[in-house]
Amino acid sequence: MNRSSTDSTPPTPSNDVFTTRRAMVSFENLVALANHQERLREAGKMVWRVRGEPVVELHDLGGCLKHAATGGIRSGALAFNIRAAFNLILVFIRLRSIPKKQRLPIIGRAIFGRDTWRFAAMLGTFTSVYKFLINALPLLMPTVKFPSNPFFDDDEAAWHTVQVPIPSPRHRRRSQRLSLSTQAQQVLVRKKTRRWHAALAGFAAGGLAVLFETRGRRVTIAQQMFVRGLQGSFNAYTTARNITIPFGDVILFALINAQVLYASFMRPDTLPKSYRAWIVRASQVPKEGVDMNYDLMRSRTFNSTDLDKILYSNVTPENAASLLAKKEAFYLGAPNSIASSEAGCHCPCEALHPGQSSCWDVPSARFFAVARFMLPVYGALHFLPPILFRTKAFIQDPLKILAKAGFGTARSCTFLGVYVVIYQGFVCARRVIHEFLTSMSPRSIFKIPQWLVDFLFMSRAAYWWPGLATGLSLLIEEKKRRAELSMYVLPKALESFWNITTGKVPGGFKGGKAGEALLSALGMAMVMSTYQMEPHHLSGLVRRILYQFIGAN
Known part of the structure; x- marks a missing residue:
């Protein structure tokens, strides 16, 4: 009787079994937490680009068009949020002096006003046009070569372009789960291309995008882009010829x-x-x-x-x-x-x-x-x-x-x-x-x-x-x-x-719209040719802003 009752009783799991199960649950929780953090980081990259992002390889015009469209939408959304946040800060600074009945409409205009939409349209258009041209020009004109000229000489790009290794097929699945290394994030990676490709893409994108802004802002933007282009070109010229001007900024x-x-x-x-x-x-x-x-x-x-x-x-x-x-x-x-x-x-x-x-x-x-x-x-x-x-x-x-x-x-x-x-x-x-x-x-x-x-x-x-x-x-x-x-x-x-x-x-x-667009186009041609080939010659502020909107390519 005792034996039969003893045989019918299920065996009690040992402590080793519980320990193993707890370890498996803990490991699964860690994996889930790591995946969640990875998804958060990937979502953050959609808003704010980290350094070291690899160059996107595109092999046909359809891929170039899709890449340009997604980049333009991202840049437009980012520009919209930045301009809306800036407008809100200005509104909150003088909020006490605004009558209560007018506060809500003014806040609404600060977020969804014409200035915000114009700014978003300008940067979204610039990004999409530039991304399409900088990636499509090598496909459309792969064999065009210019005579030897310092402006078109791209040998220096090899010294400043970081080559991102493409993982082999057997390690591809694991590589996609890994984040960029800390060392890679410190490097500004960009697409290796010909200088005139970047200049032409910047010329077309800059001249078209600035037309979305009001006349007063078009003049200001065109002037700023032109002097930024001159700054980058001057720095590149003096560096190439080892020219140093003490206290040149002063x-x-x-x-x-x-x-x-x-x-x-x-x-x-x-x-x-x-x-x-x-x-x-x-x-x-x-x-x-x-x-x-x-x-x-x-x-x-x-x-x-x-x-x-x-x-x-x-x-x-x-x-x-x-x-x-x-x-x-x-x-x-x-x-x-x-x-x-x-x-x-x-x-x-x-x-x-x-x-x-x-x-x-x-x-x-x-x-x-x-x-x-x-x-x-x-x-x-x-x-x-x-x-x-x-x-x-x-x-x-x-x-x-x-x-x-x-x-x-x-x-x-x-x-x-x-x-x-x-x-x-x-x-x-x-x-x-x-x-x-x-x-x-x-x-x-x-x-x-x-x-x-x-x-x-x-x-x-x-x-x-x-x-x-x-x-x-x-x-x-x-x-x-x-x-x-x-x-x-x-x-x-x-x-x-x-x-x-x-x-x-x-x-x-x-000059009207044509003069402002031409000045902006010339400025962006100089800026983007410097950014794509020698970004270290641009000021840190301009370089960081362009990287957030343009990226590597």
């Missing part, structure tokens, strides 16, 4: 600002109105003082309304009394009035800094006023990118990121404050230096010819060469930001120089 910045500041004072019609208005606001100089100076230099007269506005502003009693006396002397035709100089007449210092009675008090007051004015702008530029785009590093060490951003903000504010102080100091010292050099004895060995003294300190040139000195302020900025600042201002200087030398009327060249 020299370029000095020349740029000499032209911009001269145009701001003497030829405001050659600068965009919005840009000139920003210069006046950032310099903390009364607009009426700048207008008075322009009228006095041009016609030896001025609008009394401008002087009255300065007198009713935050002006010190000493400056008010001095300005009233000079106003009376000017209208009475006194020989010592502000328009009596034969070499040129300038706005008195009291009108350029009415809040400071002495020119010696101007530098410190102007420095802190400019730094305070630019603090929100530079704060956003330094704090937002690391928080939004380097979230993981920010979470791991927030104090380090915030300290670095704070130091960068203070550095940038100091740069612009010193910039304004340098130029303002030269403007204030101009008349004193002129009087000192004029009063020197003719027998002195340091005596400068009077015509040269008048030219340097009393003519229109007195507003050009001090701009060269402002280039020294760029040494305060971080080295990697110097070229970016120069590239930002260069289009305005080139536009002003073109309008002055060609005698163009306000507004400059009226």
